[in-house]
Amino acid sequence: MFESLQHLFAGFGIATTVANLLYCLLGAVAGTLVGILPGLGPIEGIALLIPVTFGLSPTSAIIMLCGIYYGAMYGGSTTSILLNVPGETASVITCIDGYQMAKKGRAGPALAICAIGSFIGGTLSIFAMVFLAPPLATAALAFGPPEFFSLMVCGFIVLSNVTGASLLKSLMMAVVGLIIGTVGLDPVTGDYRFTFDSTYLLSGIEFVAVAIGLFGIAEVLANVDQPLDKLEQSVIVPRFRDLFPSLQDLKQSVGAILRGSGIGFGVGLVPGPAPVIATYASYMTEKKVSQHPEEFGKGTIEGVAGPETANNAACQSAFIPLFVLGIPFAPPTAILLGALMIHGVVPGPMMMSEHPDVFWGVIASMYIGNFILLLLNLPFVPFFASILRIPKKILLPLVMLFCITGMYTVNNAIGDIWLMLAMGALGFVMRKRAYEAAPLLLALVIGPKMEVAFRQSLMLSHGDFGVFVERPFSLAFLTATVLFLLMPFFQFAVRRLRGRRPEGGMG
């Protein structure tokens, strides 16, 4: 461990050369810009800017690319809060409370807390990573298809009712999300499902289109669905001192941030779209431990601090499998892997020994990158917050154009735009009928993976269902799920047993 510290300091030495700092900054700026644009996320950002890094030394190149990665993660939350448009997949949960805060004129604190929380989450995660990386990576390997399935089921059931509206309706939306997720190529058999001979549908339903549609476009439509005179009234112009978080805000967020870091770090180790799941898990946790759960969904700062922190922490810990095992667990890390390889650095067990300068330099620059992003973002908070001052008449068309453009840049497919608009209309209707969009999105993300894991497990065990309960981790997750489902009944039974003390309605 002491050795690790030594290496880390050496890494800092490398990372803090003027040139490298500059590259990190450039990457961070570029990444933020990319992240702000809806649709574009860290993957596209890294992919686009790889050629720019070709002339640099491997260390510098990776430092720059990591900067882009973070920038994109940070940038994604900006549009979520201001416009209810998820900048990228992991910012969906931030829309829920973040946008409500913005509507109340509290966009500034929301944005600031995002930056602060992300920074803390990322930093804590990095330190944990430095000391715990190898054993954790090996532990992550123990996750085979059955464990993965059980974990997904557990997460899915627990997180479906994340926004707390009617459980039944949330589950319905979740199942709809699962069904939508089956469209496209069946990963196990290679057959096409529900594609109706359309080339567009072959690649499945694009998550980003659904997310931007259900959240962003639906919000725009809901806004437009108001008489013109009312339209401008609903904007609360923040006072200057409201542009920064108050001490109260900070105090309230501390717990959320710490919990978010832990959750994010843990979840990030699991293969798959970890950051998204981490945000849902953090939101759920904050609701459960809060003194005022009914405030969630109306603009609580914990609802923003927790998920954003978890998001960043998960992004960090997603690097662990990449660097230690050489295997990318999440799509952005896959492309980072590619970038590394192009520069001749093959991440994996050998990386620490063969290219220690790159390894530790990158780790140190992650820390620095986080810091730079904090510095970059905080001063811009008032600027971003005042975007909301733009009269809605002008802002709404801009947002619509913004979404359409951003959507196209993801896959260069007009079909995505149609899907987004259709989802926007659907989202509009769903709002009117009090159906939640968040469970649908979660299902869309988790569903396909869950199904694949299920079928893989059965293929491995030759059809024996016992495989799910014979393996310890898998059994643990399934038991947790069952307990969770039974909990309301327990609570009911306990209350009944305690006697009929009139306590107001149950549930």
Next chain:
Amino acid sequence: MLPPFRRCPLEIRTHRTRNRACGVIGRLGAGFRGAGGLPPSSAVGFPRGADMKMGEVIGGVIVLLFGALTIVLSLQLPIGTFRMAGSGLFPMWLGIVLILLSLLHLGNLRLKGGSRLEGEEKAEPPSEATKQMMLFLGASVLATVCLDILGFPLTAFLLMLLLLRILGVRGPAMLVAMPLLTALAAYFLFVRFLKIPLPKGLIGL
């Protein structure tokens, strides 16, 4: 005294929920006009609870039908066994679960009556707003159609123009300058600077 019932272009019988999102729900609701034995229109004094309940029932029915559709489509795919699952196995079960859930939901509604439902529905909204929303959406749809024909910069310009106009912006300066700036800015940012391709129209932009 309720505001006069506005004729929705789609001529749907029950108007309450239609006014809200005329075309969207209307199109869906049109198929289920007879679904719940909906009461006659413009019922003055009709309790709002039952009004929301009708909307809820329709919602539940739509979900139910979606589940049924899923099952029907899944059956066209190989189902296989659990050991060697075919593509259709999972969606089929999902469809079944969805139908069960929507039945539960509808049953719930029956039991609880209309009072407990979460609602945000204000009194009859001015249909002017709804028309505005439909136009807004329509303009966006039109723009999407035009993207491949006119290319990005031009379409972006026209879209912004239309949308601003729909929302009531009139001054020619704003009406032309803003779209122009935005379209050009987007073009240069994406196509030139980031090298991300945007739709090129037939005129090759």
Next chain:
Amino acid sequence: MLKKVFCVLAVFVMFLAAVPTEAADFPEKEIQIIIPWAPGGATDLIFRALAASTEKYLGKAVVIVNRAGGGGAVGYTEGMKARPDGYTLTTAVTPLAILPHQVKTAFTYKDFETIINVVRDPAMFLVRAEAPWKTTKEFLEQAKKNPGMISVGNSGSGGGVHLIAMAFEKAMGVKFNHIPFSGGGPSVTALLGGHINAVSVSPPEGISQVQAGKLRIIALFSEKRFDMFPDVPTCKEQGLNFAMGQWRGLAAPKGTPPAVIQKLHDAFKKGMEDAGFRKNAKDMAVNLEYLSSSDFAKVIAEDDEFYGKLVKEIKK
């Protein structure tokens, strides 16, 4: 009203003026390469590196566009439909010859004109370092004795390495239990975690783990030995007549003028020979194998026939 119309017209004219005029030289603007897979995959990495090194020889930017979906079908369909003017190319990888036999696609290899082949990678089976089998023969023996019990992972059902694994099965008369994963990464991870017995991959997947000694190459399906691992015998050397790999090259839509194809071919050939690119390729352990347009076309045609037969047999 008239003023508004005038304004709109003026803007329209302005846009028109921005359209570049026709020039005789190719290329006069950037070239796009469609990659029918998600970023980060083997093809993606190789061609991004190639794009960067070819830019200087071509004089214009070479931009990569990912069009994942349908196992490659989405990208190939789009590539086929592109204008045959040489500005939209597609990476021609083995699935191009496989997909049309598996599902109803809008394209076949005949809808493309080959430009050049860049990489030819063998496939291989990897096992964990502590696995009990030391040679390919031992592995096969166990498989013969326990049909369907040895689990072999692959990067996706119907994908290149999956079919190669199945072809190997047929050639050797054994039966494996094929477990599909969503990509090469997850399949290698599963092997490392001990959830499957072996994995079918193509470089650069798995290379770093073999270098680190965590995994071993148990069967190598190439004509000659790997430069990076000179101690590993090929199947052919052990008397097992089996060698299969994947090719990765470039193609343009049918109807592209031959002069344009020639220009592209020459530029990319220079890009391939570029020192920087060679180093990249070496680090990724990919095997560069140049094939001219006509040679490449022959290979694709042969493989298309071969896979057609293979897929039919497997489907039985």
